[in-house]
Amino acid sequence: MRVLMIGSGGVGDAAARIASERDFFERWVVADYDVTRAERTVSAVTARRPGETRFVASQVDASSAEAVEALAREHGATHVFNAVDPKFTMSIFHGAKASGADYLDMAMSLSQRHPEQPYAVTGVKLGDEQFAVAGEWEADGRLALVGIGVEPGxxxxxxxxxxxxxxxxxxxxxxxxxxxxxxxxxxxxxxxxxxxxxxxxxxxxxxxxxxxxxxxxxxxxxxxxxxxxxxxxxxxxxxxxxxxxxxxxxxxxxxxxxxxxxxxxxxxxxxxxxxxxxxxxxxxxxxxxxxxxxxxxxxxxxxxxxxxxxxxxxxxxxxxxxxxxxxxxxxxxxxxxxxxxxxxxxxxxxxxxxxQCVVWQTAVNPVVALELLAQGTWKGAGVLGPEAFDAVPFLDLLAAPKPEGYGSPWGIDER
Amino acid sequence: MRVLMIGSGGVGDAAARIASERDFFERWVVADYDVTRAERTVSAVTARRPGETRFVASQVDASSAEAVEALAREHGATHVFNAVDPKFTMSIFHGAKASGADYLDMAMSLSQRHPEQPYAVTGVKLGDEQFAVAGEWEADGRLALVGIGVEPGxxxxxxxxxxxxxxxxxxxxxxxxxxxxxxxxxxxxxxxxxxxxxxxxxxxxxxxxxxxxxxxxxxxxxxxxxxxxxxxxxxxxxxxxxxxxxxxxxxxxxxxxxxxxxxxxxxxxxxxxxxxxxxxxxxxxxxxxxxxxxxxxxxxxxxxxxxxxxxxxxxxxxxxxxxxxxxxxxxxxxxxxxxxxxxxxxxxxxxxxxxQCVVWQTAVNPVVALELLAQGTWKGAGVLGPEAFDAVPFLDLLAAPKPEGYGSPWGIDER
Missing domain, CATH: 3.30.360.10 (Dihydrodipicolinate Reductase; domain 2)
Structure with missing residues (x-):
């Protein structure tokens, strides 16, 4: 698996730190509009593990599908992982598709309120732009796993x-x-x-x-x-x-x-x-x-x-x-x-x-999902949410103690 | 009297409209950083009275004392009337002084809070920078009438x-x-x-x-x-x-x-x-x-x-x-x-x-004051507040019906 991660803010940086403890990928490109942020993340994760050479930093304009496509092709990315503000979702989504990579995000394409009755009727809904082309992804046998942070995720x-x-x-x-x-x-x-x-x-x-x-x-x-x-x-x-x-x-x-x-x-x-x-x-x-x-x-x-x-x-x-x-x-x-x-x-x-805990909690879930996809435990085609996949291997991998799992247990409270 | 008014926002525009009904001045320069705003005010007041030629528009950078001085000299201003945000008070104040004109404002030089005890002890107070040079104005026989809007004023x-x-x-x-x-x-x-x-x-x-x-x-x-x-x-x-x-x-x-x-x-x-x-x-x-x-x-x-x-x-x-x-x-x-x-x-x-009423209420007072200064009813030297002058002619001129006065009565409420 070769991951192109777009965005090295709080969540992207934490995702790289979490991923650096795992062995399921061979390349993790950290791309940001501000390349110094990407470089800071790469330095930090490289320092975490002796001999770590899988992470590289790059500059990218996330608002340009062409730029995303070119960068994905340059690095032979198998998966484009979108970790920036949701306003860039569609350009990254289209750039990933054009490059031939699968796609993951943690926030879906934005909504537009109903012009006359915004507080009663939906206008363009969250994710509508992505689901509109689900048939193309499915026909190509390609996966867009959308909303795989903590919430959604x-x-x-x-x-x-x-x-x-x-x-x-x-x-x-x-x-x-x-x-x-x-x-x-x-x-x-x-x-x-x-x-x-x-x-x-x-x-x-x-x-x-x-x-x-x-x-x-x-x-x-x-x-x-x-x-x-x-x-x-x-x-x-x-x-x-x-x-x-x-x-x-x-x-x-x-x-x-x-x-x-x-x-x-x-x-x-x-x-x-x-x-x-x-x-x-x-x-x-x-x-x-x-x-x-x-x-x-x-x-x-x-x-x-x-x-x-x-x-x-x-x-x-x-x-x-x-x-x-x-x-x-x-x-x-x-x-x-x-x-x-x-x-x-x-x-x-x-x-x-x-x-910090909120960005960490968001970041751990796409890394778990990528590991399940790398294993072949999770697989699918189309534009799919996390609930389209079997929950048990995800929850087990998240909760299992390190080094087998991610050491982050979940709970059940009967009320 | 030749007035250079700096600032053609709400208050400056209203002051020009009010002044256009009065005969105490021969020139009223409307200067603004955005000359189109100044021109709009001049067009509006010129349209109010047939044959009105006393108002002219000009561009000025209120943050430059040199620019204010040059413009005041160019128009032979006897009075510089500051009608912009108080952050420009000191440059206009110094520019007026350098040009040889008297000065009026509606908001004094800004304060700076006490670094250790901001909510107990004063630091640099409102007007301190202006009062610091009051002696120079007084020695030159020149007047800076500060705080002559509605509040202060x-x-x-x-x-x-x-x-x-x-x-x-x-x-x-x-x-x-x-x-x-x-x-x-x-x-x-x-x-x-x-x-x-x-x-x-x-x-x-x-x-x-x-x-x-x-x-x-x-x-x-x-x-x-x-x-x-x-x-x-x-x-x-x-x-x-x-x-x-x-x-x-x-x-x-x-x-x-x-x-x-x-x-x-x-x-x-x-x-x-x-x-x-x-x-x-x-x-x-x-x-x-x-x-x-x-x-x-x-x-x-x-x-x-x-x-x-x-x-x-x-x-x-x-x-x-x-x-x-x-x-x-x-x-x-x-x-x-x-x-x-x-x-x-x-x-x-x-x-x-x-x-609108709040800008009008602010604007009428400096115009009344300018008229009293033009008459010689109010006179003085130094950096003076409105309370340094006799209140009666001011209140009478404000309240007297048009065309003698400004037709804006005030009241007394015993409690």
Missing amino acids: LSDVFARYAADHLFSEIDELGTRDGANLVVHDELGNEIFAPSFSMWTTIEECLNPPVVWEKDRGWFTTAPFSEPEVFDFPEGIGPVECVNVEHEEVLLMPRWVDAKRVTFKYGLGDEFIGILKVLRTLGLDRTEPITVKGVRVSPRDVVAAALPDPATIGPRMTGKTCAGLFVTGTGKDGRPRRTYLYHVVDNARTMADYDA | LSDVFARYAADHLFSEIDELGTRDGANLVVHDELGNEIFAPSFSMWTTIEECLNPPVVWEKDRGWFTTAPFSEPEVFDFPEGIGPVECVNVEHEEVLLMPRWVDAKRVTFKYGLGDEFIGILKVLRTLGLDRTEPITVKGVRVSPRDVVAAALPDPATIGPRMTGKTCAGLFVTGTGKDGRPRRTYLYHVVDNARTMADYDA
């Missing part, structure tokens, strides 16, 4: 696991994400520093949240709708969660039978207030405006003004939890309410990988 | 009036500013659109508020301190006001005897929440950051993303009130609590001047 693997092994009938597949992370400045004062891309967080939280119901299909609601206090395990405790637009709702119903699919994110009051203000001020907008003679996108400015999520790990404490709350009827015919989850402690990922 | 005139005519002893001179303005979008939805420069609002609201007390001098507090619901007249009603940094607190104690001087602004909950979020996200910062290869100041982006305050008048309804709440002992020896105020209705200023 591990959450979708949980959905398949629940359907295959825990439930005879599913009422709701409800992804629930929460954390108790806190970041401090140099003086020890608590500061606001999102643990994930602010650009993406604004996108998913301010877009109309999408919900799926069996008798209704996909529909949208107002941002921050259906607030719900969800109790997260392993000491995180209760966090207020609200509907946000997320890939799971677009992926799960395609392969898993359920009556309802939702995604709720544990934003908390402060973050919700901040997002509402950004919307009020028009600072969530992505179209450039003119500021003292230069053209700049307000959302890019918001992201740039905050600490880089990849750099806050050393000043962060706490745990993050990704999981799927499944309700319905168990295999025994009795009502069942089960939370399948994966908790990561920032102290652990910092110690082991020098990566 | 009319509020300071009220202070002098209260001391001369209403009170024998003053406990507190408390400027209180509030409004009930609402802005709608094209579809009739209420939108967030500040009626005044967002750059300046951020500056004055997020800087440590300054308070003066006779036995303590100037000191600072935390932003949004001492919230107080103040009941504004003429139907505006109660508005929550908080301490903000403002020139009155630096000006009044220099000329008017009082025990305490404060400034509270009726921001309201939503605006306070927005300002706190801007601080949390670092979007109040003025130093440029790098965003996708361009350098830009976050605060400039926030201002540019909002509607231009000069353009929202047609979609705005309501009234704005500027005033001074004075407490102490009346001339009759009995306790007295008096609010001196000036209310402007947006419907009125739009109809008469095509200017």
Whole structure:
């Protein structure tokens, strides 16, 4: 396997660090628009293991399908792994296809709200542009494995696991994400520093949240709708969660039978207030405006003004939890309410990988998936979500102690 | 009198419209960094009165004292009137001095917080840079009339009036500013659109508020301190006001005897929440950051993303009130609590001047002052605030019906 990874931000850097402990590939190209970032990642992973020569750095313009194709061909990439902001999804997706490589991403092509009824009816949905050409990928016997981070990704693997092994009938597949992370400045004062891309967080939280119901299909609601206090395990405790637009709702119903699919994110009051203000001020907008003679996108400015999520790990404490709350009827015919989850402690990922927990938790899943594809345990053709594959080998490889597995256990909480 | 006005934003444009009805000057140069804005103002005022030839447009870089000096000399300016953002105050102030003209502004040189105790002790105060060279202006027999908008400006005139005519002893001179303005979008939805420069609002609201007390001098507090619901007249009603940094607190104690001087602004909950979020996200910062290869100041982006305050008048309804709440002992020896105020209705200023009420209310005061200086009714040398001059002719000229006066009455509310 020869991997071309596009993007060496927090997640890309952590994915390279995780992959450097594994033997399933012979080449891992780290490409970034800013080649110094790619070089920094390559230096870091090379230093982790004596004799490591599989990683190389390269420059790439992710907005150009031609540039992605050329780089994939140059390195004989068998798999293009997209690890940048979702606004570049389609150029990388098309570039991979043109080069003859298979493709993986952690965030699907972006949505466009319905022009007249944005908070009721879907417009262009997440992933629609990718699924539109699924037939071409399938006809060519090629695989695009979409949404294989943690959420979407591990959450979708949980959905398949629940359907295959825990439930005879599913009422709701409800992804629930929460954390108790806190970041401090140099003086020890608590500061606001999102643990994930602010650009993406604004996108998913301010877009109309999408919900799926069996008798209704996909529909949208107002941002921050259906607030719900969800109790997260392993000491995180209760966090207020609200509907946000997320890939799971677009992926799960395609392969898993359920009556309802939702995604709720544990934003908390402060973050919700901040997002509402950004919307009020028009600072969530992505179209450039003119500021003292230069053209700049307000959302890019918001992201740039905050600490880089990849750099806050050393000043962060706490745990993050990704999981799927499944309700319905168990295999025994009795009502069942089960939370399948994966908790990561920032102290652990910092110690082991020098990566903060949220980017590490996102990054580990595509590496596990690549290893399963390299083994031939997972195989397929078309544009497929993680729930299209058998969940058991994925969950086993993730949880198994090192060096056999990735040493990152998941849990089941019956409620 | 030959006036060089620097800045043709909302306030500069309104000042030119107001001045065009008066006969006290022979030349009014409208200068702006963007000459098309200056030309737009000149076209508008020329169209207001047949045969009007006193206004001319020019380009100027307000950040260059040399450019201001050269333009003032070119037009033989007797008075340089600064109507731009306060960050350009010192270059215009020095340029006017070098050219031999007198000077007026509506916002003084900026403060710099105390490095160790920003919320207790003053650092460099508003106007300090200007007062530092007051001796030179006085020795040359030249006048810099600072802070002659509405607040500071009319509020300071009220202070002098209260001391001369209403009170024998003053406990507190408390400027209180509030409004009930609402802005709608094209579809009739209420939108967030500040009626005044967002750059300046951020500056004055997020800087440590300054308070003066006779036995303590100037000191600072935390932003949004001492919230107080103040009941504004003429139907505006109660508005929550908080301490903000403002020139009155630096000006009044220099000329008017009082025990305490404060400034509270009726921001309201939503605006306070927005300002706190801007601080949390670092979007109040003025130093440029790098965003996708361009350098830009976050605060400039926030201002540019909002509607231009000069353009929202047609979609705005309501009234704005500027005033001074004075407490102490009346001339009759009995306790007295008096609010001196000036209310402007947006419907009125739009109809008469095509200017929204907040910029109109700011703009009328320096025009009245210029007329008093042209008459010789007001005269002086040095760096002087409005309270250094007799208040009565100012208040009479402001309130007298047109064409003798400016037809904008003020009120007294005994409490």
